[in-house]
Amino acid sequence: MEPDLFTAAAEERQETDPTSSPLAVRMRPRTLDEVVGQQHLLKPGSPLRRLVGDGGSGRAGASSVILWGPPGTGKTTLAYVVSKATDKRFVELSAITAGVKEVRAVIEGARRAAGGYGRETVLFLDEIHRFSKAQQDSLLPAVENRWVTLIAATTENPYFSVISPLLSRSLLLTLEPLTDDDIAALLDRALAEERGLAGAVGMAPEARGHLLRIAGGDARRALTALEAAAGAALDKGEEEISLATVEETVDRAAVKYDRDGDQHYDVASALIKSIRGSDVDAALHYLARMIEAGEDPRFIARRLMISASEDIGLADPTALPTAVAAAQAVAMIGFPEAALTLSHATIALALAPKSNAATLAIAAAQQDVRSGMAGPVPSHLRDGHYKGAAKLGHAQGYVYPHDVPGGIAAQQYAPDAVRGRRYYEPTRYGAEARYADVVEKVRERLRGE
Incomplete structure (x- = not known):
């Protein structure tokens, strides 16, 4: 009996009755040319093209491939395309539910298929980062002996989550998040193609825009939402999917927010002003409006970092590290989990004591520089690490602060043009109150008082 009899039967049923499978399955690309996005992996001569023999010669260039990228970017799809292009059996396992026993069973089945039918097997292992080291070790014999073409998918950095022996034997391909244009092309294709909705219903522009926003770069999510909305529209006898129908079927209201228009800047401004106002x-x-509208989490994180210095500063010295840590975390995890990190940072910044002293200080200093109040650097502060500096008087008379009790030497640091100018005027809010006391004492010591 052919080991992949049930897979073959499922494919035959899909061909004779396309509506028997979910839309996301029906629209799965059959060739690399049908794949949307990931253009960096699809160029002629790319490793992925060579993997499938650049069009289906049936000779793969590697025995193991690791696909690393966010959910919904096409990892399962690429594995399926490789199996179709190379005419290999396709077996899918998830590291969430499968263990060593299941992996060994697939490998044994692959060896029988190769010996009995002369057909090789593609083993697609989803979420390989959930496998323990011992479980990943069980894959090594199959990879080394090429009993299977292993294609493993992960949303985690494989350098941290995949064992070195397996990583060194694998071709690592990094998938990028799909753009709105990629998702839009996929929606248009699903609406029009025979295996999709075959033109049975259209879609209003505002409904299309809402689907793009809620998709969040996830092709599977976009097609699932489109299928639900199309079914509801047809049930109501509508010729076009409306925004109301999309909102009704996905249970998510459209947020009036144009990422390239006024709403983008208005809501971002309101977020920062609300933080400033505590x-x-x-x-x-x-923040929720921006997240629900599909705003780039990195944009939000950048605004929070700016606010930490602009509106809080030394009133809470932990504000900026918190915002920077949030930005780093957001870049690593993405949505939906990034919403938790952004909430964490937003709450911390909103409740922090406020001070714009750092903002006013640099603005005043820049204004003096722009108005021509610069002047030469005092001679004793100039670089003295070169031959002849002493003859010019450079670095002569400089007092090394560490040699002075208290670590503050009474000497001139500012150019004559701005000597005595005070830029930093600390507030008495939060931790900055301590700096307010310190700065006056420091200035007195610098003046020799």
Whole structure:
């Protein structure tokens, strides 16, 4: 009996009755040319093209491939395309439910298929990062002996989550998040193609825009939402999927927010002003609007980092590290989990004591420089690490602060043009109150008082 009899039967049923499978399955690309996005992997001569013999010669260039990227970017799809292009059996396992026993069973089945039918096997292992070291070790004999073409998928950095022996024997391909244009092309194809909705229903522009926003770069999510909305529209006798129908079927209201228009800047401005005003609830509202509208989490994180210095500064020295840590975390994890990190940072910043002293200080200093108040650097502060510096008087008379009790030497640091100018005027809020006391004492010591 052919080991993949049930897979073959399922494919035959899909061909004779396309509607028997979910839309996301029906629209799965059959060739690399049908894949949307990932153009960096699809160029002629690319490793992925060579993997399938650049069009289906049936000779793969590697026995193991690791696909690393966010959910919905096409990892399963690429594995399926490789199996079709090379005419190999396709067996899918998930590391969530499968263990060593299941992996060994697939490998044994692959060896029988190769010996009995002369057909090789593609083993697609989803979420390989969930496998323990011992479980990953069980894959090595099959990879080394090429009993299977292993294609493993992970959303985690494989350098941290995949064992070195397996990583060194694998071709690592990094998938990028799908753009709105990629998702839009996929939706248009699903609406029109025979294996999709075959033109049975159209879609209003505002409904299309809402689907793009809620998809969040996830092709599977976009097609699932489209299928539900199309079914509801046809049930109501509508010729076009409306925004109301999409909202009804996905149970998610459309947020009036144009990522390239006024709403983008208005809501971002309201978020920062709410943080500045210490209204944590309003800040969370605007943050939620940006998240639900599909705003780039990195943009939000950048705004929070700016706010930490612009509106808080030394009133809470932990504000900036918190915002920077949030930005780093967001870049690593993405949505939906990034919403938790952004909420964490937003709450911390909104409830922190506020000070714009750092903002006013640099603005005043820059204004003096722009108005021509610069002047030469005092001679004793100039570089003295070269031959002849002493003859020019450079670095002569400089007092090394570490040699002075208290570590503050009474000497001139600013150019004559701005000597005595005070740029930093600390507030008495939060931790900055301590700096307010310190800065006056420091200035007195510098003046020799």
